[in-house]
Amino acid sequence: MREPLRPLRLAWTFFRISALNELQYRVNFFLQLVQSLVAVATALAVLALVFSHTAQLGGWSRDELLAVLGVHILMGGVIRAVIQPNMQRLIDDVRQGTLDYALTKPADAQLLASTREFRIWQGVDVLVGAVVLAVAAVRVEAAVGIWSALGFAVALLLGAILVYCFWLALTIGAFWIVRMEFIVELFDGVYQAGRWPVTIYPGWLRIGFTFLVPIAFAVTLPAEGVTGRLDGATLAGAAAFTAALLAFTRWLWRTGLRRYAGASA
Amino acid sequence: MTAVAADRRAGGMADFYRTVMRTAVIEQFQYRAANYAYMVGMITEPVIYLVVWSTVARAQGGAVEGITPGEFAAYYIVWTLVRNMNIVFTPYGWEQRIREGHLSAMLLRPVHPIHYDLAFFAGWKFVVIVLWLPLAAVLSLVFRPTFAITPLEAVVFTVAIWGAYLIRSFMLWVLGMVTFWTTRVSALYELYFTAELLLSGRLVPLVLMPTWVLAVSNVLPFRWTFGFPIEVLAGDLAPRELLVGLAVQVLWVALGAALVAGVWRLGIARYAAVGN
Numbered sequence: 174m175r176e177p178l179r180p181l182r183l184a185w186t187f188f189r190i191s192a193l194n195e196l197q198y199r200v201n202f203f204l205q206l207v208q209s210l211v212a213v214a215t216a217l218a219v220l221a222l223v224f225s226h227t228a229q230l231g232g233w234s235r236d237e238l239l240a241v242l243g244v245h246i247l248m249g250g251v252i253r254a255v256i257q258p259n260m261q262r263l264i265d266d267v268r269q270g271t272l273d274y275a276l277t278k279p280a281d282a283q284l285l286a287s288t289r290e291f292r293i294w295q296g297v298d299v300l301v302g303a304v305v306l307a308v309a310a311v312r313v314e315a316a317v318g319i320w321s322a323l324g325f326a327v328a329l330l331l332g333a334i335l336v337y338c339f340w341l342a343l344t345i346g347a348f349w350i351v352r353m354e355f356i357v358e359l360f361d362g363v364y365q366a367g368r369w370p371v372t373i374y375p376g377w378l379r380i381g382f383t384f385l386v387p388i389a390f391a392v393t394l395p396a397e398g399v400t401g402r403l404d405g406a407t408l409a410g411a412a413a414f415t416a417a418l419l420a421f422t423r424w425l426w427r428t429g430l431r432r433y434a435g436a437s438a
Numbered sequence: 439m440t441a442v443a444a445d446r447r448a449g450g451m452a453d454f455y456r457t458v459m460r461t462a463v464i465e466q467f468q469y470r471a472a473n474y475a476y477m478v479g480m481i482t483e484p485v486i487y488l489v490v491w492s493t494v495a496r497a498q499g500g501a502v503e504g505i506t507p508g509e510f511a512a513y514y515i516v517w518t519l520v521r522n523m524n525i526v527f528t529p530y531g532w533e534q535r536i537r538e539g540h541l542s543a544m545l546l547r548p549v550h551p552i553h554y555d556l557a558f559f560a561g562w563k564f565v566v567i568v569l570w571l572p573l574a575a576v577l578s579l580v581f582r583p584t585f586a587i588t589p590l591e592a593v594v595f596t597v598a599i600w601g602a603y604l605i606r607s608f609m610l611w612v613l614g615m616v617t618f619w620t621t622r623v624s625a626l627y628e629l630y631f632t633a634e635l636l637l638s639g640r641l642v643p644l645v646l647m648p649t650w651v652l653a654v655s656n657v658l659p660f661r662w663t664f665g666f667p668i669e670v671l672a673g674d675l676a677p678r679e680l681l682v683g684l685a686v687q688v689l690w691v692a693l694g695a696a697l698v699a700g701v702w703r704l705g706i707a708r709y710a711a712v713g714n
Contacts, residue, residue: 208625230490369489
């Protein structure tokens with residue numbers, strides 16, 4: 174590719190088109206806001222309930238769990254605004270054979286398939302999560318320095334990439350098994366587990382939530398960044414795991430694409 | 439109506455229920471794989487609650503409000519069955535029923551449409567219970583619940599899960615019928631289900647809630663469809679509490695049926711959809 178920034182420009186263009194399209198439906202913003210606020214109120218009530226019976230949960234204080242909640246909501250917003258819509262469309266395209274339209278375009282097909290859809294109103298959760306996170310950061314005793322803020326940002330980015338890889342790997346399954354719609358519901362169910370730090374789960378579940386479904390990396394690790402528990406070695410390990418998973422998903426994408434028969438027959 | 443005619447009518451109704459239930463069993467058993475995937479996905483929710491509260495119990499020296507991790511395990515394993523008994527015709531389905539005119543076809547039948555829903559979902563439950571047994575076995579092996587079930591508790595539980603099924607069917611029918619008046623119902627449903635989550639015992643055994651929440655939950659239907667049946671089997675209720683619970687369920691069934699009848703009569707007068 175001659176221009177190194179071309180993929181970014183392409184993604185930005187798609188984002189603008191989706192945003193312009195969705196901005197037409199402004200009532201949806203308020204509906205989404207009401208839904209997000211009800212969800213946050215419920216989550217806060219649960220947190221209050223748990224901490225009315227105990228002072229700490231698996232070594233995490235109430236304010237630290239508030240940080241986990243903030244990251245969980247924020248990451249959930251990213252998933253529903255960016256990752257899930259693209260993957261759902263990919264599943265539909267494979268089933269209907271309309272992936273042809275993406276494959277025949279003069280750009281990388283994986284990039285196109287991953288950036289075509291943005292649901293900006295779902296992004297309300299990103300804002301709500303950021304607010305919860307900011308409140309938590311103020312209340313946590315440990316002062317949030319420049320390094321832990323940076324660690325948090327890097328961990329958040331790595332987490333988002335890992336969730337993307339995980340979703341894409343599952344979606345690529347659609348090249349073999351056509352009916353994949355159920356994974357959306359399955360993922361939503363499992364993602365709820367991320368509302369609590371993975372360290373409280375028993376061993377076998379914790380391993381599952383770390384490497385099979387990367388909830389540990391997506392939610393707990395960034396929250397550790399905010400609460401000053403994250404060390405450089407863990408972050409480097411997460412970066413290495415992310416790189417490996419990215420390479421693996423890329424390979425899987427190419428293999429899966431060879432199975433794709435298309436609609437023109 | 440003479441006694442003979444009344445007899446014949448009751449017999450016809452029983453026939454109707456038997457036939458629809460049998461159809462539901464056959465139909466849903468064909469989709470056993472999909473049914474199973476759905477049930478497995480549902481299990482993450484109670485497992486999360488169970489892990490959180492077991493952690494709290496251990497941090498408090500073995501029990502919260504007298505509930506041990508083994509008793510939490512019992513509660514949330516019975517939870518999975520009661521949750522399945524609580525699945526009834528969704529209020530979100532009413533919009534489609536009305537918009538696409540399915541209701542028009544249902545109106546042509548000589549029986550009230552609620553009988554079809556009640557019979558169909560009741561039949562489905564038998565498939566669900568059969569599929570649930572192996573899941574419960576696996577969960578029991580993993581989480582080691584402590585049960586102390588008396589014969590009376592077993593009998594009351596068998597009745598109470600069907601009481602729960604009836605109450606929730608009626609309540610969600612009433613909620614769904616709001617669609618006769620307005621189709622902007624999603625925010626209302628959201629609030630209803632949030633209240634249900636917090637006040638039914640779905641989230642947590644209600645004894646862990648503040649006392650005022652407990653008082654509120656006693657006079658609302660939610661607890662009698664969820665927390666009560668679970669506590670019958672997993673808790674330690676006195677025989678008197680068991681029978682009082684059943685009596686409250688009977689009250690809610692009666693109230694629910696009256697509400698369905700009343701709202702239906704008002705709503706159907708406003709109904710004017712396309713037929714086909």
